[in-house]
Amino acid sequence: LFGVIDEMIERYLFELDKQKILFLSYSQSIFEDGEGKYKELKDVGELIMGQSPPGSTYNDKGHGMAFLQGNAEFGKINPNNIKFTTAPNKIVKKDTILISVRAPVGDLNIANMDYCIGRGLAGLYIEDSHLRDYVYNFLKFARSQFNKNSAGSTFKAINKNDPVSY
Numbered sequence: 001l002f003g004v005i006d007e008m009i010e011r012y013l014f015e016l017d018k019q020k021i022l023f024l025s026y027s028q029s030i031f032e033d034g035e036g037k038y039k040e041l042k043d044v045g046e047l048i049m050g051q052s053p054p055g056s057t058y059n060d061k062g063h064g065m066a067f068l069q070g071n072a073e074f075g076k077i078n079p080n081n082i083k084f085t086t087a088p089n090k091i092v093k094k095d096t097i098l099i100s101v102r103a104p105v106g107d108l109n110i111a112n113m114d115y116c117i118g119r120g121l122a123g124l125y126i127e128d129s130h131l132r133d134y135v136y137n138f139l140k141f142a143r144s145q146f147n148k149n150s151a152g153s154t155f156k157a158i159n160k161n162d163p164v165s166y
Helices: 002-031 129-141 143-149
Strands: 046-049 065-068 083-085 097-100 108-110 115-117 121-125
Touching: 002 129, 097 129, 108 129, 115 121, 129 143
Parallel strands: 065 115
Antiparallel strands: 046 121, 065 083, 097 108, 097 121
16 A cells, blocks of 8 residues: 555656646746847736826825725735826736835736736736736746845835846
8 A cells, every 4th residue: 555655656746847847848938038048027928117197196086097006905816906096107907917016026916907007016918818827826936036136225126127037
């Protein structure tokens, strides 16, 4: 009986190694340019860097477009916005990957509707839902890399030119 269990564990570990190799090779095809250089997020999908509208246009009454300044309204998967703006300028579509680019760097959510995003966020829109789900989960996995690339004296931040690496 122990021999059979041992054999099953070995087979499971072998299959796990094969999946890891497949995962990493797929990641390379998405995040490397074929010459060993990492792609930037803007090369993976449409990247929109947030920009805050004038503070005088903010409200909590529901007037205008839903607005996310940073990750304060992030939920487990989707944000729960409480602010709105009557002067939206940087707009992301529903299903856009939302990335916190200011402290804390690397938090992620998926836009459950169109939003205006402030300077604490970036949006990565990938039309293909399977690729979007993969990139979202990969970015969750690579969060430590965002933190390694972040810089700042008051609080950490990343910018659109930081490469995606694993």
